[in-house]
Amino acid sequence: MTNLSLFFVVFLAGIILVIAGLGIALLLAPRSFNLQKGEPYECGIPTHGTSWLQFKSGYYLYAILYLMFDVEAIFLFPWATVVRDLGYQGLYSILFFVVILGLGLAYAWRKNVLKWN
Numbered sequence: 001m002t003n004l005s006l007f008f009v010v011f012l013a014g015i016i017l018v019i020a021g022l023g024i025a026l027l028l029a030p031r032s033f034n035l036q037k038g039e040p041y042e043c044g045i046p047t048h049g050t051s052w053l054q055f056k057s058g059y060y061l062y063a064i065l066y067l068m069f070d071v072e073a074i075f076l077f078p079w080a081t082v083v084r085d086l087g088y089q090g091l092y093s094i095l096f097f098v099v100i101l102g103l104g105l106a107y108a109w110r111k112n113v114l115k116w117n
Contacts, residue, residue, distance in 0.1 A: 026041070061113045062113075065108055065114075068101065068104060070096075072098070072101050076094070079094050
């Protein structure tokens with residue numbers, strides 16, 4: 001089996017499994033049509049006023065920083081498994097990657113994004 005045919009087999013198997021899972025969920029899931037299901041829900045307490053509230057931009061910045069370093073960790077795990085095979089080029093490339101992320105952290109720190117007010 002060539003790499004291309006193996007790719008198509010895995011790709012088709014993934015599509016079939018996703019479609020089968022969604023189909024089974026549609027067939028077996030309980031259904032209830034109720035007007036209350038369309039209302040906003042806040043921990044069992046009825047909402048007062050509008051449900052559209054503005055959040056501080058600091059929350060979004062924390063989320064973006066978290067995602068940035070979470071993605072860094074995701075890229076570091078596969079690199080750590082093959083670090084001996086990559087040699088110095090792999091070491092330099094990952095150091096470059098970490099330096100760029102460090103610059104992003106230094107920028108956020110300098111702009112006082114990490115202060116919780």
